[in-house]
Each structure stands twice: as structure tokens, then as C-alpha cells.
Amino acid sequence: MNQPKAYSYVRFSTPEQGKGDSYRRQTESSRTFALGRGLELDETLTFQDLGVSAYRGRNAVEGALGSFIDAVDSGRIARGSFLLVESLDRLSRDTVTRAFSQLTALLGKGIHIATLQDGRVFTSDSLDQNFGELLVSLSVMYRAHEESLTKGKRVSAAWSNKRERARVEGHKLTATCPAWLKLNPQRTNFEVIPERVRIVQRVFELTLDGVGKGRVAAILNSEGIPTFRKSQGWHPSYIQKLLDSEAVIGTYQPMRLDRTGGRSVRLADGDSIRDYFPAIIDEEAFLKARQVRTTRRVGGGRKGRAFSNLLSGIARCGVCGGPMHYVAKKERELYLKCSNARRSAANCHSPSWQYRATEAFVLLSLREVDYRDLFPSITAKAGELIRQSENELLLKESAHRRAQSSLEAVIRLLIERPDSGALKSKLDELEGEIAKLAEAIRQTGATLETERARLAGLGRDQGQLEEALAVLARAHREQSPQDLFLVRSRLNQALKKVVRAISFFPATTGQELFGDALFGRIVLTFHGADAYSREIWVILKQREAYGFKSVEGKRSEQTAMRVGGNQTATRDKKAKQPEADAPVGNAAVLTGPV
Known part of the structure; x- marks a missing residue:
């Protein structure tokens, strides 16, 4: 005659209990009980919920008890088998009605449940025939749930008290802190780790210069800067995490785990606590970095290895208002093209503008602005x-x-x-x-x-733009590609603070300027200065242009500009003479490739 099989169900609530005697005690009790009752203990299917709480029935949903029930339903565990538990409270600490439903469901599947602590065996028949056993099982379940509920309330109250002390007295809740800090030996305050603080500050500096999280990660990796964790280099997702963390300005947000629906979700637990950590970034810089990232998401544009599109986020089509996109057909064929015209949308047929010439004309025109x-x-x-x-x-x-x-x-x-x-x-x-x-x-x-x-x-802001324009000229001659990226990125950010939009208007058929065919106009408008603009009238297949200052629609201060074969843009005093009331400016050169 085959011996009935027994299966051990070992459960304890938290991993810390595994460091004690709970696991050994429950395992040895299972072997002793099986031997004494003549049962075959099947240890190949031992079900263990290590660190899964039975409070709220988590073990029945996501732990080994759920797997045991599935094995019974699939027939892998036969009717008449025994499930060995130390006590009924190990099976469930859920509410009495739910716990009792779990118990009777198992018994109804033909499983016998043995409690090792008192040697009782519960079967479907025993509960039906012995009212005392029913009362015992209900009382154990009630006591188990009440103990867990009371414990939960005490823990919640203790943490609530800790948070209040942290808010009022500066008390530190735990040693857990951001990677650039550590708790001092007295456990009273957090101390900064200087070399890590410098890395976080560098991340914010690069972000404020307009560098995206992917590029920031690449820069840190190229410089061999060690990560805070055991990871293979810096990742954009971690850069994002640093930039989003209010811990850099000293704020701590207590969190709690919500297990509604069988899933664990971290939720904010009460108000955030200011000045809990040492601030390593001032709040103004933190908020500006957030604003810069928002601007990047909205304004978008092609950056490339050297921040190719300097006009990203501010170049607009004058016909339909769509964004001007940077298009690289070949290495030397770079263009700005209306997004709608590229997609044949919005009935827009604006032409492509040669990028190098356009950038040169815009930068030279900006150097003419008297702020x-x-x-x-x-x-x-x-x-x-x-x-x-x-x-x-x-x-x-x-x-x-x-x-x-x-x-x-x-x-x-x-x-x-x-x-x-x-x-x-x-x-x-x-x-x-x-x-x-x-x-x-x-x-x-x-x-x-x-x-x-x-x-x-x-x-x-205006001073920063003037400085950035001057730095760009030097950078094209002297800087490495990585340094050039940063210089152009900073100039792009400076442009966005001063220039509202750079709009491109194609010429109508037959339109001319000083006898030459007009390709179109580029109009620069500025934040807060509705009456003032700079206009660039582009002629001769985009090789030459005239720049104007426009105040309340009246143009003046004409400047002739041309792009030479060496990729430089110049203002030329020998250019065609316009009307008498608008003299040509003095010669000047915007050096470096454009």
C-alpha cells in the first residue's frame, strides 16, 4: 500500500527571520511528523515562502501557497495528501472570512492540513463532525489576523512618530540616504562624500549648458568617472534619476509600499521633509535644470556629435509656423527644412535653406545687435x-x-x-x-x-549670449570636438533665453533685392521686444545676404554679408551700396567653420 505523501509548507514573514531559528525549526518538525504518522515526505516539492507575509493573503496570491494550490488543481498533488504547517497562523493572517475560505477550499480539494505545533490534522470531514475543531481553527485565524493588524498599526504609528521627529527635530529615520551622502558615526547627521558631490554638481552644470542626459552619461563614461553603484558605466536613466531627485536640494520624501491588487507600489507617505539631507545643489539651479529639460523635450532638434543644429528649438517656418528640421543628405549637404513641407503637410511648400550659410548669417547678425x-x-x-x-x-x-x-x-x-x-x-x-x-x-x-x-x-542673459558668440569663434579653432559640443550647446541655451524665434520666409517669384534674385528673409525676434527685430535678406543662391535692424517696421543699419569658400561669413564694406539712409557697415569676419 502506498504511503500518503506529505508536503512541507515553510513560511515566515520577513527575510530577517531567516537569520534566526524559524526555518530550521519548521523543517525539522515536518520530518518528525511525517515519520511518526507513516507519511512519505516529498521534499522535491517543498514549498517555501521566504520573506512573504501571509497578512492580507499575499502568500496565497504571489507566494508558494499559491503554487501549492495550483499543483493541487493540476493533479500533481493527489487527493489525500498532507500539507504540513507549523500552525494555522503560518498559513494565513488574512481576515477570518478570507483565511477560513482558504482553509476550507484546500480541505474541499481533498488535502489534509496538519499543524505541527499541536499535532492536529484538519480534514473536510473533521470540521463537519467536530464543532470544537471548527472553533479552534476560527480562533487561531482570528488571533493571527489581530496580531498582524496590531503589529501593523504599531509599526505605522512608530514610523509616523519618527517622521514627525525628523520634520521637527531633524531626527534621522534610517541610515538609508543618497549615494553621495553617508550617516555619521553618531547617527545624528549625514555627511557628504566630496568626490561624489562633485560628480552630481557636474551633471547639473552640463544639463544647465543644454546637454541631454544621454550625452552627459557619455561624457562621464569617456572620462572614466566611476559610478556610484556596481554598474557598467553611467546610464541616461540614472542621470535622469539624479536630475529628478529633490534630495540634491536637501528634501526627503518618506515612502510606503502599497500592496493593493497583489502588486507592490511605492507611494509618498505624508509630506516631504525639507533640509533633511545636506543640500548640494541650490534650489534655483535645480529648478532651472528642470526647465531646461522641459525646453529640450518641447523644442527638440538634431544635435549630432558636435551639436550640429545650433538653431534647434527656435527655428520656425514663416509660412506655416512649423519647426525647421536639420537635414543631412550628405556630409557637406546640410539643410534646414520645414517639418510640414518635408511631410507635404499643411499645404506648405517652403524650400530648403543651406544650413552652414544660414547659421553664419544668423550669428553675424546677432553680433550686430546693440542690446x-x-x-x-x-x-x-x-x-x-x-x-x-x-x-x-x-x-x-x-x-x-x-x-x-x-x-x-x-x-x-x-x-x-x-x-x-x-x-x-x-x-x-x-x-x-x-x-x-x-x-x-x-x-x-x-x-x-x-x-x-x-x-x-x-x-x-544678454551678456551670456554676447560672451557665447565670442567663445564660439575661438572654440572652432582651438577646442576638441567634445569641448565644441559644450560651447555650441551653451550658445543654444543662451539663444533661447534672448531670441524668441528665427522665422524663415521664402521669396515670391521674381522678387529681387538690389537687382539680385531674392531667395528669402530670415527674421529674428526677441523676448519682450515686440517692436524690435533683425532681418536677413538672402540673395545669390544663399551665398550673400543683407542684414537690417527693424524698429516698428522701419528698416535701417544695412549690413552686407557673404559666405566664402573657406566657410567664413563676412561683413563687406565693398558690397553694393543700398539707399542713402542705410549705410553699409564696416568689414568684419566671423572666423571658424560654420
């Missing part, structure tokens, strides 16, 4: 926006205070007349109004701060 012409207009407009925002903020704050006072009055009346439907309706109305006003105040305040910051940085 003192821009500053008064921009300052006046920014100042007007600030004044409007300040007035709007005052009005909304006043309305918020009035609504708050009305709410308090309604609450006092409700205390006296708690059954008044009209007062309850008014309460709901005021709460909704206060919420809307609070959000409006937040948005207006954010707009105000943005305009103030922009006004404060006007001179700085």
Missing part, C-alpha cells in the same frame, strides 16, 4: 506684467480673505442651527470658492515670481 536697444523695451514690458500680476494678486488675496470670513460666519451659524440645509449649501459653495481662489493665488504668485526673475536676469 541697449532691446533693454528699455523688455524692461518696460516686464515691469508692466509685474504690476498687472501684483494688482491681480492683491485682488485675489482680498477676495480670499472675504470668502474665509464668510465661511467662518456660516460655521458659527451652523453650530446654532445644525439642520439648516441653506447653511450647508452655502458652506459647500464657500469651500469651493476658497479652493478656486487659493489655486488662482498660487498661479498668479508663480507668474509674478517668473517675471521678477526674468527682469532680474535680463542683462545677464
Whole structure:
């Protein structure tokens, strides 16, 4: 006669328990019980949930108990087999109804459940015939669930208290911290790891220069900079993680695991704690880096190994408003082409513009800008926006205070007349109004701060653009390809801060300028200076151009420009003489390849 088979089910809640005696005790008890009852202990199918809690039934869904039930359903485990558990609370700590359902479901499949602690054997018949056993099983399950529930509440309360101490007293919750920090020996504060802090700061510096996360990772790898973890080099995803982490500005966000639906998801647990970590990046730089990344996602454009498209994100088609894309047909055939025209969309038929000549004309035209012409207009407009925002903020704050006072009055009346439907309706109305006003105040305040910051940085942004233009000329002669990428990337960021758009308008058939066939116009507009622009009129198959300053539609200060065979753009005093009121500028050269 074949011996019935027994299967050991070993479960303990956390991996830490595996360091103690739990595993050995449960395993030896299974062997002793099987030997004493004449059962064949099948250790080839031993089911072990190492570190899977039975609270909320996780082991039945994602652990070995679920696998055991599947094996029973598939016939791999025969009816009449024994499942050996130390106690019923090892099988489940879920609610009594769910735990009892699991137990009776197994028994209904013909499985006998033996509890090693007291030697009891539960079968479908024994529960039906022995009311005492039913009460025993229910009481064990109830006690198990209550213990887990109480433990969970205590742990939750302890962590809640720890978080409050961390928020108020600066108490450190655990030794866990970002990779550039470590907990001091007294376990009272975190200390920086200088060489790692410098790497994180470098990541932010490169990002603020307009370098994307993929390129940042490549730069760090090419320089042999060690990673913080045991990984094969830097990855763009980790660069993204660093840039998104508010830990760099000292903020800690407590998290908790939510296991709803059988999946573990990390969720924010309460408010974030400021100044929990030492800040290694100032908040302004952190927010600017986020803004730069957002701009890159929206403005996009081809960068290449040397940041090929310097006009990325600001070049627009003057016909349909679509973005101008960088197109490289061959090594020397580089163009800007309207995205819609390339796709034969929006009924746009704008021609291709030779990229090298276009970049040269734009850069040379920008060097002609006297930013003192821009500053008064921009300052006046920014100042007007600030004044409007300040007035709007005052009005909304006043309305918020009035609504708050009305709410308090309604609450006092409700205390006296708690059954008044009209007062309850008014309460709901005021709460909704206060919420809307609070959000409006937040948005207006954010707009105000943005305009103030922009006004404060006007001179700085224009100065950075002038400096970046000068640095580019030197970089083409002296710098390595990697350094050149950074220089052009910084210039692209400086352009975006000052130049609103660079628009391309093709000429109409037969249109001429000074007797030469006109190819088209390039118009540069500037943030905050609606009346001011620079125009570039391109002629002679895009080899020459005239630049104009335009104020309120009136053109002046004409400058002749041409692209030579050595890939340089020049201003030429010998160029055709235009009208008398617009003299040609002095000769100058924009050096380096364009």
C-alpha cells in the first residue's frame, strides 16, 4: 500500500527571520511528523515562502501557497495528501472570512492540513463532525489576523512618530540616504562624500549648458568617472534619476509600499521633509535644470556629435509656423527644412535653406545687435506684467480673505442651527470658492515670481549670449570636438533665453533685392521686444545676404554679408551700396567653420 505523501509548507514573514531559528525549526518538525504518522515526505516539492507575509493573503496570491494550490488543481498533488504547517497562523493572517475560505477550499480539494505545533490534522470531514475543531481553527485565524493588524498599526504609528521627529527635530529615520551622502558615526547627521558631490554638481552644470542626459552619461563614461553603484558605466536613466531627485536640494520624501491588487507600489507617505539631507545643489539651479529639460523635450532638434543644429528649438517656418528640421543628405549637404513641407503637410511648400550659410548669417547678425536697444523695451514690458500680476494678486488675496470670513460666519451659524440645509449649501459653495481662489493665488504668485526673475536676469542673459558668440569663434579653432559640443550647446541655451524665434520666409517669384534674385528673409525676434527685430535678406543662391535692424517696421543699419569658400561669413564694406539712409557697415569676419 502506498504511503500518503506529505508536503512541507515553510513560511515566515520577513527575510530577517531567516537569520534566526524559524526555518530550521519548521523543517525539522515536518520530518518528525511525517515519520511518526507513516507519511512519505516529498521534499522535491517543498514549498517555501521566504520573506512573504501571509497578512492580507499575499502568500496565497504571489507566494508558494499559491503554487501549492495550483499543483493541487493540476493533479500533481493527489487527493489525500498532507500539507504540513507549523500552525494555522503560518498559513494565513488574512481576515477570518478570507483565511477560513482558504482553509476550507484546500480541505474541499481533498488535502489534509496538519499543524505541527499541536499535532492536529484538519480534514473536510473533521470540521463537519467536530464543532470544537471548527472553533479552534476560527480562533487561531482570528488571533493571527489581530496580531498582524496590531503589529501593523504599531509599526505605522512608530514610523509616523519618527517622521514627525525628523520634520521637527531633524531626527534621522534610517541610515538609508543618497549615494553621495553617508550617516555619521553618531547617527545624528549625514555627511557628504566630496568626490561624489562633485560628480552630481557636474551633471547639473552640463544639463544647465543644454546637454541631454544621454550625452552627459557619455561624457562621464569617456572620462572614466566611476559610478556610484556596481554598474557598467553611467546610464541616461540614472542621470535622469539624479536630475529628478529633490534630495540634491536637501528634501526627503518618506515612502510606503502599497500592496493593493497583489502588486507592490511605492507611494509618498505624508509630506516631504525639507533640509533633511545636506543640500548640494541650490534650489534655483535645480529648478532651472528642470526647465531646461522641459525646453529640450518641447523644442527638440538634431544635435549630432558636435551639436550640429545650433538653431534647434527656435527655428520656425514663416509660412506655416512649423519647426525647421536639420537635414543631412550628405556630409557637406546640410539643410534646414520645414517639418510640414518635408511631410507635404499643411499645404506648405517652403524650400530648403543651406544650413552652414544660414547659421553664419544668423550669428553675424546677432553680433550686430546693440542690446541697449532691446533693454528699455523688455524692461518696460516686464515691469508692466509685474504690476498687472501684483494688482491681480492683491485682488485675489482680498477676495480670499472675504470668502474665509464668510465661511467662518456660516460655521458659527451652523453650530446654532445644525439642520439648516441653506447653511450647508452655502458652506459647500464657500469651500469651493476658497479652493478656486487659493489655486488662482498660487498661479498668479508663480507668474509674478517668473517675471521678477526674468527682469532680474535680463542683462545677464544678454551678456551670456554676447560672451557665447565670442567663445564660439575661438572654440572652432582651438577646442576638441567634445569641448565644441559644450560651447555650441551653451550658445543654444543662451539663444533661447534672448531670441524668441528665427522665422524663415521664402521669396515670391521674381522678387529681387538690389537687382539680385531674392531667395528669402530670415527674421529674428526677441523676448519682450515686440517692436524690435533683425532681418536677413538672402540673395545669390544663399551665398550673400543683407542684414537690417527693424524698429516698428522701419528698416535701417544695412549690413552686407557673404559666405566664402573657406566657410567664413563676412561683413563687406565693398558690397553694393543700398539707399542713402542705410549705410553699409564696416568689414568684419566671423572666423571658424560654420
